[in-house]
Amino acid sequence: EAGVTQFPSHSVIEKGQTVTLRCDPISGHDNLYWYRRVMGKEIKFLLHFVKESKQDESGMPNNRFLAERTGGTYSTLKVQPAELEDSGVYFCASSPGSLTSGYADTQYFGPGTRLTVL
Amino acid sequence: AQSVTQLDSHVSVSEGTPVLLRCNYSSSYSPSLFWYVQHPNKGLQLLLKYTSAATLVKGINGFEAEFKKSETSFHLTKPSAHMSDAAEYFCVVRIFDMRFGAGTRLTVKP
Numbered sequence: 001e002a003g004v005t006q007f008p009s010h011s012v013i014e015k016g017q018t019v020t021l022r023c024d025p026i027s028g029h030d031n032l033y034w035y036r037r038v039m040g041k042e043i044k045f046l047l048h049f050v051k052e053s054k055q056d057e058s059g060m061p062n063n064r065f066l067a068e069r070t071g072g073t074y075s076t077l078k079v080q081p082a083e084l085e086d087s088g089v090y091f092c093a094s095s096p097g098s099l100t101s102g103y104a105d106t107q108y109f110g111p112g113t114r115l116t117v118l
Numbered sequence: 119a120q121s122v123t124q125l126d127s128h129v130s131v132s133e134g135t136p137v138l139l140r141c142n143y144s145s146s147y148s149p150s151l152f153w154y155v156q157h158p159n160k161g162l163q164l165l166l167k168y169t170s171a172a173t174l175v176k177g178i179n180g181f182e183a184e185f186k187k188s189e190t191s192f193h194l195t196k197p198s199a200h201m202s203d204a205a206e207y208f209c210v211v212r213i214f215d216m217r218f219g220a221g222t223r224l225t226v227k228p
Contacts, residue, residue, distance in 0.1 A: 033216075035216075035218075041220070042219060042221070043221075045217075048215070059215070091161070091162065093162075106152075106167065107164075109162035110161045111159060111160055111161040
């Protein structure tokens with residue numbers, strides 16, 4: 001079974017440019033999460049999709065970030081325009097989601113996209 | 119509200135000696151607790167999780183963790199370190215969303 005994949009693995013852009021990160025969850029997983037780790041800080045939650053709907057986007061830093069999950073499969077996270085403080089590693093995770101496991105549902109993580117904004 | 123503190127940013131052990139990675143949590147409700155590991159250029163991999171069943175949780179690769187409510191701790195241990203255990207380890211507490219610790223980087227010396 002393929003795991004969570006993310007593309008690209010690295011991205012280097014200049015301040016003001018636009019970048020789009022992609023996440024392909026494990027097939028059949030309804031839940032998809034985005035996280036970010038800024039250098040030297042802990043991994044922080046950005047948002048949560050259930051199928052194509054945003055369940056929780058309380059962690060999104062500002063309106064320069066736009067996440068979509070059309071059709072409930074892969075997801076994209078667009079940063080426009082990028083700022084220096086957006087540099088970090090962006091992780092995606094997915095989980096099957098079930099009524100029995102609830103919030104103990106295991107999340108499976110991708111390898112991350114390392115974003116550098118110059 | 120919930121939070122998690124990993125007490126050591128770096129831990130160094132010799133191969134074959136025990137590993138102890140410390141984690142304290144704070145939570146208003148009964149949490150789920152997880153330990154994840156990240157090897158270089160890899161995704162975070164679940165080592166083990168506690169979900170209010172047995173307080174001693176066994177995970178993969180010989181790791182285990184004990185949930186101690188009175189001490190609000192969930193320390194990760196392994197009796198004998200292997201070179202392949204060198205990685206970064208994350209303690210996570212979850213009520214609704216996942217709250218990560220800052221990570222502990224484990225170095226294993228030959």
